[in-house]
Amino acid sequence: MHELSIASAVVDNILEFVAERSIKRVIAVRLAVGELSHVEEEQLRFCYMAITQETLIRDSALEIDRIPAVVRCHHCDYSGRPKYWEDALSAAPVPTLQCPNCGGAVEPVEGTDCAIKSVRFVSDEPVETVPGSSDFASDPS
Amino acid sequence: MIQQIEASPDEIYDIELEHSLLEANAKLAQENRALLDHHGITAIDVMGAIGSGKTTLITRLVEGLKDQIGVAVFNGDATTSNDADLIASQSVPVVQIATVKGCHLDANLVGKALRKTKLDNLRLIFIENIGNLICPAEFPLGSKARVVVVSVTEGPYMVRKHPHMFLGAQLVVINKIDLAEAMGVSVSELSEDVHRLKPDITVIPTSCKTGAGIDQVNSALLAV
Ligand SMILES: Nc1nc2c(ncn2[C@@H]2O[C@H](COP(=O)(O)OP(=O)(O)OP(=O)(O)O)[C@@H](O)[C@H]2O)c(=O)[nH]1
Ligand SMILES: [Mg+2]
Ligand SMILES: [Zn+2]
Numbered sequence: 001m002h003e004l005s006i007a008s009a010v011v012d013n014i015l016e017f018v019a020e021r022s023i024k025r026v027i028a029v030r031l032a033v034g035e036l037s038h039v040e041e042e043q044l045r046f047c048y049m050a051i052t053q054e055t056l057i058r059d060s061a062l063e064i065d066r067i068p069a070v071v072r073c074h075h076c077d078y079s080g081r082p083k084y085w086e087d088a089l090s091a092a093p094v095p096t097l098q099c100p101n102c103g104g105a106v107e108p109v110e111g112t113d114c115a116i117k118s119v120r121f122v123s124d125e126p127v128e129t130v131p132g133s134s135d136f137a138s139d140p141s
Numbered sequence: 142m143i144q145q146i147e148a149s150p151d152e153i154y155d156i157e158l159e160h161s162l163l164e165a166n167a168k169l170a171q172e173n174r175a176l177l178d179h180h181g182i183t184a185i186d187v188m189g190a191i192g193s194g195k196t197t198l199i200t201r202l203v204e205g206l207k208d209q210i211g212v213a214v215f216n217g218d219a220t221t222s223n224d225a226d227l228i229a230s231q232s233v234p235v236v237q238i239a240t241v242k243g244c245h246l247d248a249n250l251v252g253k254a255l256r257k258t259k260l261d262n263l264r265l266i267f268i269e270n271i272g273n274l275i276c277p278a279e280f281p282l283g284s285k286a287r288v289v290v291v292s293v294t295e296g297p298y299m300v301r302k303h304p305h306m307f308l309g310a311q312l313v314v315i316n317k318i319d320l321a322e323a324m325g326v327s328v329s330e331l332s333e334d335v336h337r338l339k340p341d342i343t344v345i346p347t348s349c350k351t352g353a354g355i356d357q358v359n360s361a362l363l364a365v
Contacts, residue, residue, distance in 0.1 A: 002245060002279050009162045017158070027153065037163070037279060038305040085337060089301040097308055097339045105341035108308075114279070116160040122152050 003040055006114060007047035013116055014057055022125040026060040030118045034111035035069040035095060069095045069111035075104035082106065166280050169248035173283025176255055177266070184251075184266040185362055186282050188306065189290030190299070191272030194316040197349040198290055198358075199267045203231045205359050210264040215254050217246040217271050234258060246270050251282045265362070286311040286365040288358075293317050293326040300334035307338045312345070312361055319348040 014029055033039050041064055048062045071082045076099060083100035084093040099106045177184050187195050199214055206212050213234040236254045238246060251268060258266075268282055289310040291299045294317050300307060307313060313335050321328050332344045343361055347354035 005245075005247075005280075006162050009165075013158075013160055013162075017156075024152075031162075036305075036308070039279070085301075085304065088304055089298050090304060094304040094338070096304075096337060098337060099340075103340060105339060113164075114162045116158045116162065118155055118157045120153065120155045123154055124152060 003043040004047045006039060007044055007051050010048065010062075010116060011051045011055065011057070014060075014119060015055060017119060018056060018121070021123065023121045023123050025122045026057040026119060027122060028061040028063050028120045029057075029116065030063040030065065030120070032065045032067050032113070032115045032117045034067045034113050036108050036111045037114045039114050065117065067111050067113070070109050071097065071099075071106040072109050073099040073102060073104055073106045075099065076102040078102065078106070079109075082108075163279055166248045169252055170281040170283040173248055173252050173255060174285075176252075176260075177283060177285075180260040180263065182260060182263050182266055183286075183362070183365060184268055184282070184284040185365075186268045186270060186284035186287040187290060188270045188287060188310070189272065189314075190292075190295055190303075193272070193290045193292040193295065194349055195269050195272065195290050198314060198316060198347065198355075199269055200231060201349050201352070201355050202267065202359055202362070203233055205355060206265065207231060207233050211262040212265045212267070213258060213263050215251065215266060215268040217250075217269055234263075240271060245280055246282055247280045248282050281309075286362065288312045288314060288362075290314045290316050291331065293321045293324050293328065293331070296324075297326045297330065300331055300338070304338050307335055307342070310339070310342060311365060312343050312358070314354075314358060315344060315346045317348060317350075318346045318353060319350045 010029060010031065014026060018026060033041070033044070044064070045062055052058045052060065069082050070080060072079045078099050078101040081100070082095040083098050085096050086093045088094045097106050097108065187199060189195050203212050203214065213236070215236045215238055217238045217240060236258055238250050238254050240246060240250060246268065268284060287310045289306055291313065293315065315328050315331050318328055328346045332346070335342060335344050345354050345357050345361060347358060349355070
């Protein structure tokens with residue numbers, strides 16, 4: 001279950017971030033998960049919850065943005081969404097590395113990474129923020 | 142009960158981190174690769190479901206190669222050393238990599254194994270990953286090629302059920318073809334499924350029992 005490794009990395013990074021600052025509470029952690037990174041959202045949430053349980057960030061929400069896959073074909077110069085295998089036996093249609101245009105092999109160019117995008121927290125000291133970075137759901141209900 | 146005091150909005154901050162969670166491993170994998178390249182060694186990462194025949198295949202491949210070139214095997218067994226013992230019967234260097242907590246090998250563990258190994262005179266290193274079809278695709282090790290071993294005993298829908306493992310592979314071995322007829326599994330259909338995911342990938346049917354396809358796999362690996 002690589003979701004466990006990834007959730008651990010998220011938590012380690014955020015705890016380090018918290019330790020370096022005067023932070024009272026982490027409200028939310030936002031991830032960008034590429035479609036081709038094959039990180040399963042449900043499992044990732046479960047692991048995150050399990051790992052944060054005993055930590056300072058136990059009440060933080062995990063928000064996940066899906067980054068769509070983009071592929072490029074060197075045979076016909078196609079660039080865009082991948083071809084999907086609709087009736088494979090996976091839960092959802094499977095992105096393939098077959099060119100939707102010519103059937104040749106394509107290279108993935110986007111949607112392979114899995115990253116921490118941003119963190120939202122409460123602090124009692126002024127913290128330098130990046131302007132226009134507030135892309136969290138305004139009301140996490 | 143802990144009383145919660147709500148923060149006023151001006152105390153809430155958003156900070157962009159843009160921190161990749163796969164990058165740290167990818168960087169270590171690059172370091173492994175540089176070390177391997179420096180010594181003229183090709184590492185082959187062997188992945189596949191539990192019991193698909195990774196160890197048996199590596200043993201067979203090593204058997205056919207060890208008199209021509211220097212070969213070593215890294216074995217990522219989760220708990221025991223059974224697999225390492227089996228390969229060691231080929232009298233080539235074997236390093237066992239124990240992943241007590243994690244379920245897959247990562248570049249850090251492989252890097253440690255590399256530093257423990259005498260790399261002079263080696264030409265090929267097989268890395269047997271943990272038997273798990275779901276995990277290791279996100280964790281490159283520094284190998285030049287990734288081989289996925291599927292076996293006909295896993296049934297006709299193995300590729301359709303676990304498609305993403307094949308996207309990052311350079312070679313697919315369909316093993317245990319001596320049992321294909323008894324299992325009622327079509328090797329060519331499995332192969333077609335793989336090509337549907339990745340049209341340019343090489344697929345080689347093998348039997349570790351009869352030896353079919355073993356030489357082809359070795360030639361393919363020496364050519365990468
Ligand atoms: N009939 C037949 N049996 C095979 C073949 N290849 C492997 N086996 C058998 O399949 C079983 C599992 O093989 P292993 O090589 O241990 O499989 P593995 O993928 O290394 O297994 P784990 O390391 O536990 O994930 C053993 O009993 C092998 O003898 C084959 O081509 N034909
Ligand atoms: Mg094995
Ligand atoms: Zn094309």
